[in-house]
Amino acid sequence: MATTRKASPTVTPPEELGTTSDLDVPGTSSPSKITDEQIAALVAESTPLAGPTVAPPAVGVDAAGAVTATWRNNVKIDALWTIDETRNAFVRVVGVGWRKIYNGRDGSYQALTTLASQARQTSRPVNLREEADGMIYEIYLW
Numbered sequence: 001m002a003t004t005r006k007a008s009p010t011v012t013p014p015e016e017l018g019t020t021s022d023l024d025v026p027g028t029s030s031p032s033k034i035t036d037e038q039i040a041a042l043v044a045e046s047t048p049l050a051g052p053t054v055a056p057p058a059v060g061v062d063a064a065g066a067v068t069a070t071w072r073n074n075v076k077i078d079a080l081w082t083i084d085e086t087r088n089a090f091v092r093v094v095g096v097g098w099r100k101i102y103n104g105r106d107g108s109y110q111a112l113t114t115l116a117s118q119a120r121q122t123s124r125p126v127n128l129r130e131e132a133d134g135m136i137y138e139i140y141l142w
Contacts, residue, residue, distance in 0.1 A: 027088040031081035
């Protein structure tokens with residue numbers, strides 16, 4: 001019987017910020033910078049039989065200088081990042097970059113993380129609402 005060898009990770013997890021004392025504030029870490037080529041390599045490595053079926057949409061308005069919410073329609077989530085801290089997760093939106101998931105309540109955090117994970121796993125486009133603080137507050141997955 002033939003055996004298959006699984007590939008080992010090519011990107012190491014980001015270093016923790018600060019120390020591990022009880023005085024540190026949880027939820028303050030963020031993902032390290034990663035290039036589009038590294039994301040494409042990771043996606044190709046983890047899903048060798050599947051690939052993107054929809055071309056990335058045009059980039060929407062940048063919310064960094066916005067005062068109100070920005071809706072991003074038909075965008076794809078191609079990566080997720082979490083760490084062992086209370087409600088601290090980021091998603092990488094194609095053409096936009098890393099955005100933090102709203103972390104105000106356990107229920108909403110869990111629902112948004114689940115939707116983002118499903119969108120990443122199925123390569124389905126989403127509509128999402130990003131507030132001026134840079135966090136994602138709503139995700140609609142079709």
